[in-house]
Amino acid sequence: MPDGKLWEDREPGNSYDVVIVGAGGHGLATAYYLARDHGITDVAVLERGWLAGGNMARNTTIIRSNYLWDESAAIYEHSLRLWEGLEDDLGHDLKFSQRGVLNLAHNLPDVREGVRRVNANRLNGVDAEWLDPDDVKKLVPILNTSPSVRFPVLGGTFQPRGGIARHDQVAWGLAKGADERGVHLIQNCEVTGFRRTPGGAVTGVETSRGFIGAGRVALCAAGHTSVLADMLGFRLPLQSHPLQALVSELLEQVLDTVVMSNAVHVYVSQAHKGELVMGAGIDAFNGYGQRGSFHVIEQQIAAAVELFPVFARAHVLRTWGGIVDVSPDASPIIGPTPVENVFVNCGWGTGGFKATPGAGHVYADTIAHARPHPLAEPFGLERFTTGALIDEHGAAAVAH
Amino acid sequence: MLLIPCPWCGDRDEVEFHYGGQAHVAYPSDPDALDDAAWADYVFMRDNPKGWFRERWTHTAGCRRWFNVVRHTVTYEIAGSYRPGDVPPKVAS
Secondary structure, eight states: OGGGOSSOBOOOOSEEEEEEEOOSHHHHHHHHHHHHHHOOOOEEEEOSSSTTOSGGGTSOOEEOOOOSSHHHHHHHHHHHHHHHHHHHHHTSOOOOBOOOEEEEEOSHHHHHHHHHHHHHHHHTTOOOEEEOHHHHHHHOTTSOOOTTSSSOOOEEEEETTOEEOOHHHHHHHHHHHHHHTTOEEEOSOOEEEEEEOTTSOEEEEEETTEEEEEEEEEEOOGGGHHHHHHHHTOOOSOEEEEEEEEEEEEOOOOOOSEEEETTTTEEEEEOTTSEEEEEEEEOSSOOOSSOOOHHHHHHHHHHHHHHOGGGGGOOEEEEEEEEEEEOTTSOOEEEEOSSTTEEEEEOOGGGOGGGHHHHHHHHHHHHHHTSOOTTTGGGSTTHHHHOOOOOOHHHHOSOO | OOEEEETTTEEEEGGGOEEEEESOOOOOSSGGGOOHHHHHHHHHOOOOOSSEEEEEEEOTTTTOOEEEEEEETTTOOEEEEEOTTSOOOOOOO
8 A cells, every 4th residue: 555554544335235233343353354264345343433542542452361151162262263363364563462460359249259250261171270379469569468458368360361462453453454455444434324216224334424325234333233233223222321441651661460449440451652552441321422530530540559569669651531331231132132133332341351252253244145243143132031131240350 | 530410419539439221120010921032131130221211219327218310321411310210301312
């Protein structure tokens, strides 16, 4: 591509075989795999803002697959394996770093849940270890493992293959891969409605830049999925919440592991450049404002400083919020919808980044064949009617 | 942080409250008549509007009573609160 651009900013065409709504990580990955694996290249990815400017620009880049239930382990591990080959596959440096993810336990229920989950993970072929407090201290020397703190560290689950990646590079690498295969990436193009046949089937989308015809429409809009479903007249079991995060200024490297704590609520890693990246729990109220309340940040910092006393001397450089789509069982929703030609990938809530290649891969297959990919099958919308929920509140590790 | 008007105690900081989600979700009047899809709708489906929203809060650290608030989910502006059974404040839709 001329002048060093990775991908072209396209004008909307008249119609496409597949229109993907949302050019975040999942939308871009879906387009990439549609083109790469299914030969479907007449694809547009519509983005109301700029490419990867929503949650893809706002997450804490943590990657892991240590979920409890078989269905979850299968789909998240599928994603982790795709991560492990993604840089070679895309020919793009993603700063993918398998530095290990440590989930701390601070009370007896945490310990029991953690040990149970480690055992479940190992049965599912997911690398997982239980670490006692001494092992935790050896792994992360700056962590305060004193028994005298208010929430002492009683151990932790550790997934060595977990880690982080550079979120922008992930988006740009996928955008490049999709663009090279003929996918149109269209920014500043907000979907405002859907055109339907008298029978209800969708034949295209109305946008801020005019009508675009579509053989199939794939919703990939995270926190805004409910807004689109409203236009289509069906309900989703989603609530959109602000989820906040922050970074410190650039510091010398002091932390080479991702550390998460469910009970005191912070998750932290140190980026390659040196800033500490910390995530909070969700704000309790429903919100689309991409910002949350300051007391959530305050609690998160209090937790971080108790766990890492050395952080007390760091400064907050910037805080922000993204809008996450939380489902009742903290598991995603992937598959067909009640509306013909419309598919949905949503409900990833606080943990969508890790699923970027996996979600895109199974969603592309689902769209191409108009039936759920075997790994997506348990995550259909019908589980809320059958009652076959996949409760991952423990493994989701972010307070809901 | 939100400043939430408790209808009994007045304006208080958000940290004194707990959130209860969508207001006016009534228990089914004839539960025996519901099929699985209707139960799913009652148990799991909630409105998730981008705009004005009627929602429940409880004043946990105060009077411990439940009440409803009309709040905008983008600006977070609060149009007002009202007690159960009272009429919600009017907002432009």
